[in-house]
Amino acid sequence: MNPIPDLISRSLPATLSRIARFTGRFALDLAIPPACLSCDETVLEPGALCPSCWNQLRFIAKPCCAVLGTPFSYDLGPGIVSAQAIASPPPYEMARAAVLYDEIARKLVARLKYEDRPDLASVLGRWMVRAAREADADFLSGNPIIVPVPLHRWRLLRRRYNQAALLARDVSNRLQLDFQPLALDRIRKTERQVGLSRNERANNVRGAFRATPTGAMQMSGRTILLIDDVLTTGATVEAATRACLRAGAAHVRVLTFALVSDPIGSEAEGLLSDTDPIDL
Numbered sequence: 001m002n003p004i005p006d007l008i009s010r011s012l013p014a015t016l017s018r019i020a021r022f023t024g025r026f027a028l029d030l031a032i033p034p035a036c037l038s039c040d041e042t043v044l045e046p047g048a049l050c051p052s053c054w055n056q057l058r059f060i061a062k063p064c065c066a067v068l069g070t071p072f073s074y075d076l077g078p079g080i081v082s083a084q085a086i087a088s089p090p091p092y093e094m095a096r097a098a099v100l101y102d103e104i105a106r107k108l109v110a111r112l113k114y115e116d117r118p119d120l121a122s123v124l125g126r127w128m129v130r131a132a133r134e135a136d137a138d139f140l141s142g143n144p145i146i147v148p149v150p151l152h153r154w155r156l157l158r159r160r161y162n163q164a165a166l167l168a169r170d171v172s173n174r175l176q177l178d179f180q181p182l183a184l185d186r187i188r189k190t191e192r193q194v195g196l197s198r199n200e201r202a203n204n205v206r207g208a209f210r211a212t213p214t215g216a217m218q219m220s221g222r223t224i225l226l227i228d229d230v231l232t233t234g235a236t237v238e239a240a241t242r243a244c245l246r247a248g249a250a251h252v253r254v255l256t257f258a259l260v261s262d263p264i265g266s267e268a269e270g271l272l273s274d275t276d277p278i279d280l
Helices: 003-031 051-056 083-087 103-114 120-134 153-159 163-175 198-205 213-219 235-246 267-274
Strands: 094-100 145-148 184-186 209-211 223-231 251-259
Touching: 051 103, 094 120, 103 120, 103 163, 103 223, 103 251, 120 163, 120 223, 120 251, 145 163, 145 213, 163 223, 184 235, 209 213, 209 235, 223 235, 235 251
Parallel strands: 094 251, 145 223, 223 251
Antiparallel strands: 184 209
């Protein structure tokens, strides 16, 4: 029996399917050209930034604080901890973010949260996974559970989706880790954090989170990878971390898309107040 015709007969449908998908995408791109995720300029393919926006996006790379992930301007050696982490140690083990919170990051977060663009979660999630993989080896150790910072039910009803849960689902899919979107509950509707001082932010979210009964069983003795979109003063993720620890979690680490490296009085804090309020 000649295997060549049989091979052709089996590969031809797959080839035709690929051609059809390419042709359909090409026709769609002609009708609706793909746009930059930030500024809407035409780009070569969907889900991309234009060269100008890409060059402005500031990805975080080593060297950085071993605890907070805040980038250093020069390398001080492995395991160096920032003054902020020493003065006010967080309840979580370590935090990492993909980018610094600048103008481009602000636009991407605002579009994800307020402009009905849940599709952006897959792009931001991909960059978050890269940050997690490039962090210290311990960051993804212990087969962590992926848990998003929850929204209050009334805010979720108004927005229709939780951006942190969308990011968490994408991260869990890429890392092949257990995703538990209902492990935490936001039991108290908090005021918006924008414009509040560090202490006011902490007081605003104190006691706002609680593990659900199922979440407590899932988190007991496990390592948690807590997911949110932006890390500002850390008040929200610290309150959520304490809820995980009260439920019996062994360790909590934090992964966000963006990091405000100098939240109080910084340019990034000004960006936060220039757009729709961001619930941090």
